Amino acid sequence: MSGSISPSEISRLQTALRRLLGSEKLTINPAPRAGMSIELAADGEVIGTIHRDDEDGDVSYAVNIVVLEEDLPAAK
Template identity: 70%
Template sequence: MTAISTSEISRLQTCLRRLLGSPGLTVNAPPRAGLSVELAVNGEVVGTIHRDEDEGEVSYAVHMTVLEEDLPPAR
């Protein structure tokens, strides 16, 4: 995995807001080197984003965690 630049963070945020239809989505730079870039919705961190570069091609993987306690009650 390769670090995500400030420019990439801004571009990712724009892309993900458009794709997911969520203006409250933010992509947050890590507070210090070596930590993951965070994906948040309305200020609540819901996952991380990782950058991968293979044979000159760059891709980004979003890992999102949903806690069972955040799900609506079962019917």
Template identity: 70%
Template sequence: MADITPSEIERLQKSLQRLLGSSKLTVNPPLRKGMSVEIAVAGEVIGTVYRDEDDGEVSYAVNITVLEEDLPPA
């Protein structure tokens, strides 16, 4: 997996904000080399983004984690 550039992070953030309908969503660069790019909503990290390049085509995988304790009661 390749590193995500600052330009890609900015473009991903705009795209995800539009697709998911939330201006509170941010795509945050890694704090240190080798760490994941994180997605947050209103400052709370909800997942990660990974970049993949295959035969010159670039794609991004978004992994969103929801903890059971954060779900409403059944």
């Protein structure tokens, strides 16, 4: 996957993810340096990364969300 994500794309993507996932608490943090992934955060806590793919002129975004076992509710 390649391609950097512009501030305009970040804003549009954040709006789309908030609508799709039903949470206004989602924010997208720009990459700290060129070539690094941008971060997806929920209520200020980073929960994953977003990668932009612009292969063959078709742009798509891959969201990788990480859920730690310690954040899961106790088993019943």
